[in-house]
Amino acid sequence: MDDQLRPTAATVFDALGADYERAFAGSAAHRASLQRLLTRLAPHSRILDVGSGTGRPTAQSLADAGHDVLGVDVSPVMVDLAAHQVPGATFQCADIRELVLEDESFDAVCVYFSLLQMSRAEQSRLLHRLGRSLRHGGHLVVATVPLDVEDVGAVFMGQKVHVTSFGADEFTSVVTGAGLAVEWEQNSVFTPSHPEAVPEPHLFLHCVRLSRTGMIDGCWSAQRRWPGARGTDEGARPLGRRNGGGPPARRRTWADGTMSSEASTRT
Numbered sequence: 001m002d003d004q005l006r007p008t009a010a011t012v013f014d015a016l017g018a019d020y021e022r023a024f025a026g027s028a029a030h031r032a033s034l035q036r037l038l039t040r041l042a043p044h045s046r047i048l049d050v051g052s053g054t055g056r057p058t059a060q061s062l063a064d065a066g067h068d069v070l071g072v073d074v075s076p077v078m079v080d081l082a083a084h085q086v087p088g089a090t091f092q093c094a095d096i097r098e099l100v101l102e103d104e105s106f107d108a109v110c111v112y113f114s115l116l117q118m119s120r121a122e123q124s125r126l127l128h129r130l131g132r133s134l135r136h137g138g139h140l141v142v143a144t145v146p147l148d149v150e151d152v153g154a155v156f157m158g159q160k161v162h163v164t165s166f167g168a169d170e171f172t173s174v175v176t177g178a179g180l181a182v183e184w185e186q187n188s189v190f191t192p193s194h195p196e197a198v199p200e201p202h203l204f205l206h207c208v209r210l211s212r213t214g215m216i217d218g219c220w221s222a223q224r225r226w227p228g229a230r231g232t233d234e235g236a237r238p239l240g241r242r243n244g245g246g247p248p249a250r251r252r253t254w255a256d257g258t259m260s261s262e263a264s265t266r267t
């Protein structure tokens with residue numbers, strides 16, 4: 001499709017505005033992911049929320065807990081909504097692909113469903129940059145729709161969109177290739193509350209930036225060697241299935257049918 005005719009993320013989300021928040025407000029998996037992140041953060045952590053949307057629930061939960069949150073979104077309508085709804089956080093209207101990110105400047109980065117209008121190369125490049133923007137031991141939480149699709153035209157809540165994503169395993173490989181170890185993953189199917197919505201698979205990954213020696217919280221990570229991977233797996237002890245085998249991940253099924261796996265960090 002001619003790039004000039006392609007609906008941009010800003011156009012799509014300017015049109016959706018508060019309808020997006022209403023449609024996704026029932027996502028128990030998103031709330032569970034935020035609750036888990038909150039238990040991992042030191043007080044007054046500095047957090048980047050990529051594609052911050054209306055600011056709810058992500059920036060609001062984090063700011064209410066006393067953290068210093070910067071939300072970045074390419075849609076002016078979303079940024080206006082977020083700034084009004086979440087005065088305790090700071091919001092900036094920018095394309096995250098063009099924003100300069102200082103190395104090791106955040107304790108956590110959230111990326112909830114904001115990659116899907118980027119090409120695969122852009123998603124991969126951005127995840128590498130976001131990984132570098134985290135301090136070692138910092139947290140990256142990323143959620144996506146794990147489908148093996150590239151530039152597929154679709155209608156999302158009445159808006160024409162072009163969607164690009166990865167299947168779950170490939171997406172996890174991109175994340176680990178960015179120097180991050182997956183600690184926890186959650187798979188769910190969610191149907192947005194909107195007359196034109198259809199059930200969507202959702203994948204949530206909670207990751208930690210490896211230390212320079214490839215350790216997480218004093219444990220060795222058995223991160224797979226993906227091209228460009230940072231850290232090392234020499235002398236590694238396995239953390240779990242996604243991190244190279246080892247003890248089985250603890251699996252938990254939630255009341256709403258979502259399922260999560262926690263990589264064991266036992267040494």
Ligand SMILES: C[S@@+](CC[C@H](N)C(=O)[O-])C[C@H]1O[C@@H](n2cnc3c(N)ncnc32)[C@H](O)[C@@H]1O
Nearest residue numbers: 009013051052053073074075095096112113114
């Ligand atoms: C599906 S919404 C998710 C909003 C929010 N993260 C949530 O989960 O409630 C995706 C958001 O990412 C924003 N976005 C998409 N591409 C972006 C880009 N290149 N830079 C900044 N924001 C972007 C959109 O404008 C939109 O607000």
